[in-house]
Amino acid sequence: MEFDYDLFVIGGGSGGVRAARVAAGEAGAKVGLAEESRYGGTCVIRGCVPKKLMVFASEYGETAKDAQAYGWKMMAGGFDWPTFRDKLEAELDRLEGVYRNLLANSGVETFDMRARIADPHTVELSDGTRKTAKHILLALGGWPVKPDLPGAELAITSNEIFHLDKLPKRLLIVGGGYVACEFAGIMNGLGVQTTQYYRGAQILRGFDEEARGLVSEEMMQSGVDLHLGTNVLEMKQVEDGIWVKGTNGSERVFDQVMFATGRAPNTTDMGLEDVGVKLGRRGEIEVDEFSQTSVPSIYAIGDVTGRVELTPVAIREGMAFVETVFKGNPTPVDHELIPTAIFTQPEIGTVGLSEEDARDQEPIEVYCTSFKPMQQAFAGRSDRVLMKLVVSQKTRKVLGCHIVAPGAGEMIQMAGIAIKMGATKEDFDRTVAVHPTMSEEMVTMRQPVRTA
Template sequence: MTFDYDLFVIGGGSGGVRAARVASATGAKVALAEEYRMGGTCVIRGCVPKKLMVFASGYSEMFDDARAYGWDVTEGPFNWPRFRVHMHKELDRLEGIYRKLLDGSNVEIFDARASLKDPHTVILSTGQEVSAKHILVATGGRPVVPEMPGSELGITSNEIFLLDEMPKSILIIGGGYIASEFAGILNGLGVEVTQFYRGAQILRGFDDEARGLVAEGMRAKGVDLHLGTNIVEMRAATKDDLKGLTEGVPMEDGHPAVVPHKSAGHGIWVKATNGTEKVYDQVMFATGRAPNTDGMGLEDAGVTVGRRAEIVVDEYSQTNIPSVYAIGDVTNRVQLTPVAIREGMAFVETVFKGNPTAVDHELIPSAVFTQPELGTVGLTEEQARDIEPVEIYCTSFKPMNHAFAGRDDRVLMKLVVSKATRKILGCHIVADHAGEMIQLVGIAVKMGATKEDFDRTVAVHPTMAEELVTMKEPVRSA
């Protein structure tokens, strides 16, 4: 049977673009469809703009630090419109690079939504139908908004980058990395931030000691974090809501000491499970993400979809339909951009180079750009002690730069070590630039380094990271 293409990729994110380019380099005829903007979640509405906002938000503390270090600086308000223009110029530049890379790789681009008609046919939103020997679904994920009255008033991480103005107050609902990162970002940009999380501690799944220090640090920086708390009801604020919120409030010069930021009809009234009622300028839902599989025609093609809407694949990213593959967040395996890229490369090795290659999803280093920042690789203390006896090497201290500036920020350096093999099973860092440090530690842990290998490494002094190789005695066994 003759096909229009050897490979048709649905989704122009990092994984899909990489797979398309590398497959084309093998001589395959490749096309790619993207319904929105090239670059996907990471480049357009995720990692990249978020990290730029992290950088921007960090300057609020740098002004105080600079004065402590002898600089005369004048602090002004954050100019969101000016920053937003520069941020979107950068995103436009990156999208242009993605398109140029595809064009240079002879990948045909369709700026349209694509869905499956059958195992070898793709339908485009333009009405065109094309056939392909292989179809790769790389459509990523999307934010989930809970079904409740008034939820349409809230925003998600998709919209946060598009706001016309910074809110003066915001309620962030959720306790995962997206919620916690944006709590720190917006707090640093001068927004009054409240965060609700229904669980006992934020960042579920991460090391308990590390996430506890992150939560403590967030509160110290001004985030009003409420654990064991959820939203009961929300709606557009009324004049009576605002009046009720100021009744009984301490007065200063004949005016309420605390006044809701929005005038009647422009704020969002929220009632919480802890009984509090308040009006916020914005409410942001960061309550999880779901694979982008709705309306994809997967059922028509016979592709198996899991109970969480994920495309079910084997270790080679192949679905139950031999011609259809899927990579990245749409498979709900590991939701990280570098993993999607690895999966795309492995797909090409398997399908177009005849070299069956499975992606190793073990010991993947990652960073959470909270403030303070968290870097992690391997098992948490809680996970490791359920598997085998371990020793915990841990230290917490004020880093030199913060101590000198009079700040109370603390650093955590933690190693989880197997008693039997002495291998480092996990490493967890809470500190400035923890992500940069964990990338390098991840190499050692992936190679199977032991505690003694760390001990034999000479420290780089004076640095925070030197503590990773100078902890001689365990603080506890588990």
């Protein structure tokens, strides 16, 4: 049968846009794409990009203090939120325009509306029109979820935090994942009195324990009022803010409460179950190594698959999909040894296995050093950084690298290349140190601190 399109993509985030424009531009496919919200998706519009700009903004206060310690005579005023927010929103508008242009220039036809699956080869747009396609790609992304408790509707999520009319004086952040911890650092740095509740015993579950511990300690040192083993029982609007009752027996009032308690795949009311697309326990779309769903003509990439929820991974999955389906070159996605950064304050950069996971797998050696970096120590700050390598006793390969330090994200990108290539501890040792830097410690650690 004759289809309207070779490919129809639902979702205009990083993964969907990349797949659409490469299929159209490089593979010559006829491509349609529907997006119900803003082009650029979570990362560009309500995630990594605005978040990182807020991280930068929040760090200047301490930098100004450090500058004075270095001999600069300067008086800084307070932080002006509206000035920053307006500039941020203008930048997001600009980036959305870039995404729209990329699609238009590749010849992708776009529809600014919601789309659902009608059958294995048909999507139905919200205006009732139907489009047929040989292949359908679901790049639906995820959305923050709020817990089910009395008064939850009073809280905001990370989606709204970028667009507040004014900064709250007192903010409660609920959660212990990277979104919660990043925003605790940001808001604290912007001068907001920041409290964080997390129900677990330590923040940043799944990351290396030593790295988590240091970040947690440094966050508290810098003024975040972090309460572990604590959750919210109920909330209600009172005259001077939002009254919050905690599981630790506390009753406090905040101007704003932000839930960063997880994200769910955007699969509700998409018609997926009706056509036989299998979903997992959390509503994620189940796919094979080629991103194909249980319906052969339908594929899915990015956060909606619940694999690795990172922008560059969604982009890679999109590229692999085009190679597989439109270029006749079956390409599975490699999810091994993905370097990543968490823009907490201090930052974490990590690639490979945590000490705990590696220890469960095989005998290891751990090389680790923690110290006060020169720049901050000179300014009289007590900040500490951590450099850590987890090494296989048998193969000598570096199984994991963990950095907690300013600029850890920049460092881990480079370390990630070496570790992806299978570098051994001796490869690190043979590399001459760049002095004076923090990262030189990665190649000067001679003796293991412990074996396991």
